[in-house]
Amino acid sequence: MRAELLHDQRVFMAALRAPLRGESRRRSSLVDPDAPWGPESEGTPSFIRASGARSASESFELYRRQYWYRLLDSLEEDFPLLARVLGRSAFWRLIEAYLSALPSRSFTLRHLGRGLADFIRERPAELHAPQHAEDIARFEYALCSTFEAASVSPLPAEALKRQPIALQAHLHLLRLRSPVDVLHRRAAKGQRPSVLWSPAPRKRHVVMYREGLQIRYERLPLLAFAILEAIAETQSLEAAMERIASGSLTLRGSDIPRVRAWFAQWAARGWFRSAEGIDPSRSKEK
Numbered sequence: 001m002r003a004e005l006l007h008d009q010r011v012f013m014a015a016l017r018a019p020l021r022g023e024s025r026r027r028s029s030l031v032d033p034d035a036p037w038g039p040e041s042e043g044t045p046s047f048i049r050a051s052g053a054r055s056a057s058e059s060f061e062l063y064r065r066q067y068w069y070r071l072l073d074s075l076e077e078d079f080p081l082l083a084r085v086l087g088r089s090a091f092w093r094l095i096e097a098y099l100s101a102l103p104s105r106s107f108t109l110r111h112l113g114r115g116l117a118d119f120i121r122e123r124p125a126e127l128h129a130p131q132h133a134e135d136i137a138r139f140e141y142a143l144c145s146t147f148e149a150a151s152v153s154p155l156p157a158e159a160l161k162r163q164p165i166a167l168q169a170h171l172h173l174l175r176l177r178s179p180v181d182v183l184h185r186r187a188a189k190g191q192r193p194s195v196l197w198s199p200a201p202r203k204r205h206v207v208m209y210r211e212g213l214q215i216r217y218e219r220l221p222l223l224a225f226a227i228l229e230a231i232a233e234t235q236s237l238e239a240a241m242e243r244i245a246s247g248s249l250t251l252r253g254s255d256i257p258r259v260r261a262w263f264a265q266w267a268a269r270g271w272f273r274s275a276e277g278i279d280p281s282r283s284k285e286k
Contacts, residue, residue, distance in 0.1 A: 012045045016064050017103045019096050024065045071099055074109045078144055079116070081180075081187050082136045086127070094120070094127065110148065113141050135178040142172040142208050146215050154270030157263060164235045164275035170210040171271055173229055181206055181217055209271065223249055224262050228271075235275040 044057040051059045075095050076083050083091040098119050104112055117138035124130040149170035155163075181204070187193040205225035208217040220228075226249055230240035245251050251259075266272065 008045060008047050012047075015045060015060070016067055017099075018064075019100055020065060020068050024061055071104065071109070071112065072096075075113055075116075078113050079137060079140045081140055081184055081193055082133060084187065084193055085136060085183070086133060090127070094133075097123075097126070110144070113137070113144070117141060132178040132180075135176045135180050136183070139174060139176065139180040139184065139206075139208075142174060143215060146170045146172055146208050146210050149210070151210065151270075152273045155267070155272045155274060157267035160237050160263070160267065160272060165231060165237060165272050166235050166275040167228065167232050168209070168271055168273055171228075172208045173225060173232065174206040174208060175225075176204040176206055177202070179204065181219065184217075209269070211269065223251070223255065223259075227259070227262070228266075231272075 044060045048056045048060045050056045054062070072092060072095060076091070079091075086094065098116055102115050102119065106112070117134050120127060120130055120134040120137055127133050147170075149168075151168055151170055154168070155165060183193040205220050205222055206217055207220050207225070207228065208215065210216070223244070226247070227240060227244055230243045231237065234240045234243065
């Protein structure tokens with residue numbers, strides 16, 4: 001009985017996750033109804049029964065159609081800038097390919113777009129200017145994560161040297177090759193999010209964080225970004241500064257006043273927390 005239930009569940013999920021085709025696709029706003037998005041549906045699971053005037057296959061197709069529409073709508077809500085920059089047709093092509101390769105495995109839609117930026121990076125030939133699409137996807141997923149991440153009591157500046165430290169979970173450090181922050185601000189103001197993409201993208205170092213209920217982001221000097229990144233990875237102020245001093249960046253005596261000013265500002269903003277109880281292996285997610 002258990003084996004039969006497991007089989008039915010697998011058949012159901014395989015059929016449910018198959019992208020829309022045929023009439024279901026033609027009745028939607030999706031493009032290219034005959035495009036080979038992924039594996040063919042295994043058909044209607046045998047345990048689905050007819051309901052009223054609808055046959056079993058019609059009932060299941062209705063359910064499957066709504067499942068896909070919800071996923072597509074959810075990702076369009078989470079990645080509105082990417083949708084506008086790519087255009088809706090190209091965006092939905094991308095999302096269907098993404099969902100076919102990496103179907104949802106969570107009870108919540110909150111993490112549905114977590115792997116989208118990496119998916120784009122691994123398939124550069126499928127998009128125009130993929131490095132920009134990847135950056136936009138990474139930036140927009142960080143917006144979602146920053147808003148919902150927990151915040152714990154911050155450490156004051158005088159405590160930073162005395163105990164292991166970490167960055168607040170809502171703080172994200174983004175290495176970007178595109179002016180995504182500029183595009184996002186333009187879009188937020190209702191302006192057209194267009195920009196001349198550089199054929200040789202310049203690196204930008206952006207910190208994103210939450211202040212109250214507001215999400216803020218700003219560009220950082222490379223040295224400031226590297227210090228925060230080292231703290232996230234080492235969970236120690238001393239080890240972080242040793243890494244900076246022994247690395248490729250040059251830390252001069254003249255840099256000390258501005259480094260002190262950065263730490264005073266970061267501590268005042270509550271960016272640091274105690275690292276006690278934090279799994280060091282998760283620090284690279286920042």
